[in-house]
Amino acid sequence: MIELHNLSKRYGSGGRSDAVLALDGVSLTVPSGCLYGLLGPNGAGKTTALRILCTLLAPDAGQVRVAGVDALDDPRGARRLLGYVAQEVAIDKILSGRELLALQGDLHHLPRQERNARIEELIGLLEMEAWIDRRCGTYSGGMRRRLDLATGLLHRPRVLVLDEPTVGLDIESRATIWRVLQQLRDQGTTVLLSSHYLEEVDALADRLAILEAGRVIAEGTPADLKGALGGDRVTLRIREFSDEQEAVRVRSLLQACQGVRQVVINRAQGYSLNLVVDGDAVIERLRHQLADADLPVFALAQSRASLDDVYLQATGRTLQDAELAVAGQRDAKAERKQAMR
Amino acid sequence: MTSATPALSPLPETSVSSSALAEISQETLALTRRLFVQLIRRPSTLVAGVLQPLIWLVLFGALFAKAPAGLLPGGGSYGRFLGAGVIVFTAFSAALNAGLPVMFDREFGFLNRLLVAPLRSRSSIVLASVLYITSLSLVQSLAIVGTAGVLGYGWPGATGLALVVITLLLLVFAVTALSLGLAFLLPGHIELIAVIFVANLPLLFASTALAPISFMPTWLGWLAALNPLTFAIEPIRSAYAGDLVLSRIATDVVLEAPYGSLTTANCLAILTALAVGLFLLIRPLLDRKLS
Numbered sequence: 001m002i003e004l005h006n007l008s009k010r011y012g013s014g015g016r017s018d019a020v021l022a023l024d025g026v027s028l029t030v031p032s033g034c035l036y037g038l039l040g041p042n043g044a045g046k047t048t049a050l051r052i053l054c055t056l057l058a059p060d061a062g063q064v065r066v067a068g069v070d071a072l073d074d075p076r077g078a079r080r081l082l083g084y085v086a087q088e089v090a091i092d093k094i095l096s097g098r099e100l101l102a103l104q105g106d107l108h109h110l111p112r113q114e115r116n117a118r119i120e121e122l123i124g125l126l127e128m129e130a131w132i133d134r135r136c137g138t139y140s141g142g143m144r145r146r147l148d149l150a151t152g153l154l155h156r157p158r159v160l161v162l163d164e165p166t167v168g169l170d171i172e173s174r175a176t177i178w179r180v181l182q183q184l185r186d187q188g189t190t191v192l193l194s195s196h197y198l199e200e201v202d203a204l205a206d207r208l209a210i211l212e213a214g215r216v217i218a219e220g221t222p223a224d225l226k227g228a229l230g231g232d233r234v235t236l237r238i239r240e241f242s243d244e245q246e247a248v249r250v251r252s253l254l255q256a257c258q259g260v261r262q263v264v265i266n267r268a269q270g271y272s273l274n275l276v277v278d279g280d281a282v283i284e285r286l287r288h289q290l291a292d293a294d295l296p297v298f299a300l301a302q303s304r305a306s307l308d309d310v311y312l313q314a315t316g317r318t319l320q321d322a323e324l325a326v327a328g329q330r331d332a333k334a335e336r337k338q339a340m341r
Numbered sequence: 342m343t344s345a346t347p348a349l350s351p352l353p354e355t356s357v358s359s360s361a362l363a364e365i366s367q368e369t370l371a372l373t374r375r376l377f378v379q380l381i382r383r384p385s386t387l388v389a390g391v392l393q394p395l396i397w398l399v400l401f402g403a404l405f406a407k408a409p410a411g412l413l414p415g416g417g418s419y420g421r422f423l424g425a426g427v428i429v430f431t432a433f434s435a436a437l438n439a440g441l442p443v444m445f446d447r448e449f450g451f452l453n454r455l456l457v458a459p460l461r462s463r464s465s466i467v468l469a470s471v472l473y474i475t476s477l478s479l480v481q482s483l484a485i486v487g488t489a490g491v492l493g494y495g496w497p498g499a500t501g502l503a504l505v506v507i508t509l510l511l512l513v514f515a516v517t518a519l520s521l522g523l524a525f526l527l528p529g530h531i532e533l534i535a536v537i538f539v540a541n542l543p544l545l546f547a548s549t550a551l552a553p554i555s556f557m558p559t560w561l562g563w564l565a566a567l568n569p570l571t572f573a574i575e576p577i578r579s580a581y582a583g584d585l586v587l588s589r590i591a592t593d594v595v596l597e598a599p600y601g602s603l604t605t606a607n608c609l610a611i612l613t614a615l616a617v618g619l620f621l622l623i624r625p626l627l628d629r630k631l632s
Binding site: 054055056076079080082084086088090091092094095099102103104106107108109125135151153156157158180183184187188189340 | 349350351363364367368370371372374375378379382383447448449450451453454455456457458459460461
């Protein structure tokens with residue numbers, strides 16, 4: 001349904017030092033009726049890819065097809081098929097939500113009656129009855145995002161594209177949006193969403209791609225990606241708050257143990273140890289080893305591989321670390337300029 | 342739910358083949374309506390736009406109330422002379438702000454919302470601004486025409502009023518084109534407001550709104566005689582001067598410029614050329630920014 005082929009996009013002029021290569025040969029195929037997640041830290045190129053897909057931005061190279069329509073040749077044809085829910089919610093504060101929906105309906109040339117009926121449907125679906133006739137300027141973040149989702153759905157698009165749809169939302173709004181996205185998928189809409197929440201993509205997406213520095217570094221179903229890693233994850237805590245010295249000592253002890261593939265010290269969690277091991281038998285062996293060395297065990301938790309582990313495996317760092325690394329680098333002014341016409 | 346289709350399922354491929362004209366008018370009307378809803382809910386622009394020229398009319402008109410009779414060409418009172426200038430200034434100021442809503446839409450990303458919609462023609466965005474600002478500036482100017490009449494500064498008569506409206510329309514189109522061009526050219530609303538601020542009063546002073554060319558030093562007289570505001574002011578002033586005779590708009594001189602004498606028809610032709618020229622000038626810019 002969506003095909004991105006070898007997309008490249010550079011911001012700023014090529015020779016200058018502040019030029020940023022936002023996309024570096026991104027190829028993606030989203031099957032029809034799929035809920036597809038685009039996962040990656042801030043600055044990985046998710047928004048750029050989605051903006052290109054929605055015809056807001058021209059790529060330097062590459063092809064974009066939506067339901068067989070070449071979006072670069074026939075952007076208007078692509079726009080009719082697409083609903084786009086942008087990250088920065090641009091809303092007219094003076095209009096009421098209903099008026100904004102009506103405006104959007106007219107921009108999609110819906111006949112008046114159909115438009116109004118459709119607006120009623122969406123108000124019910126997204127539970128907006130209580131506040132839809134108030135001015136948009138008074139809305140909370142969650143209300144705005146729900147309204148924005150409604151504007152994206154107004155013309156019954158075959159493809160819905162959402163850029164970080166639940167960032168900073170209250171739990172109730174997030175649950176509403178998740179529910180609607182799942183219903184959409186069940187009723188045949190192709191949904192592509194970007195997110196830097198691992199749990200969100202894990203819980204929602206049928207397939208996902210991990211984007212890192214403008215490249216796709218992993219692609220598949222969440223189960224396949226996690227399954228391909230193999231091994232069990234174990235979190236071990238010697239005591240509630242350990243220290244580095246002890247953690248290093250225990251690590252060298254465990255690394256010697258047969259069937260232990262990897263031991264990582266997690267500073268953020270009171271120097272707990274994250275292990276990758278081969279099966280349950282190894283865990284029993286670990287317990288004995290620790291008892292022999294006279295070490296207490298405050299907690300020992302076993303889990304399957306998560307998408308975080310997939311990300312860690314592919315990039316050598318956790319998604320949280322990647323977020324922290326780019327947190328100070330973003331230039332709000334430059335980003336506003338990129339988005340402005 | 343009255344619809345047979347489930348609320349969320351996409352529509353089967355249908356060829357929605359309404360006519361281009363119907364689609365363009367639907368999107369243009371919707372965009373124009375939005376601007377008017379904003380105006381009605383936040384009427385300060387409208388109020389200020391009428392109030393400011395009104396203050397000009399009353400205060401400036403009173404400033405020269407005791408000027409010797411016969412000082413001005415034509416011999417009327419200063420208030421009567423000033424009326425035409427303030428009417429044109431009102432329309433001009435309103436049109437100069439045409440770019441502001443567009444600039445805010447650019448800055449806040451609302452324009453992107455419009456651009457992802459399958460608009461039949463993106464000219465609808467520009468067209469809506471022109472429709473909105475034209476009606477707004479006409480309403481404001483006509484309010485001034487009415488007030489000037491009540492204050493005893495004269496009334497142009499029915500034919501004269503038609504000429505006033507046509508002249509203002511031409512000026513408003515030209516200035517709107519300029520302002521919309523700036524709205525896409527400048528980086529933000531701060532810069533746009535600065536340009537508007539700087540352009541506004543000098544253009545008023547360097548025109549025949551407040552004094553005739555004969556009062557001015559040569560250099561200022563030249564400036565005034567080249568100022569587009571003057572080409573709008575003088576036909577309107579002539580309409581106020583007496584009953585307008587249509588057959589004479591191409592022969593009666595309304596402006597004695599240093600470079601020659603102009604009739605109402607000449608002035609209107611210049612304004613038309615200016616409006617058309619400016620729209621042609623900004624077109625490539627709009628095409629680039631909206632494509």
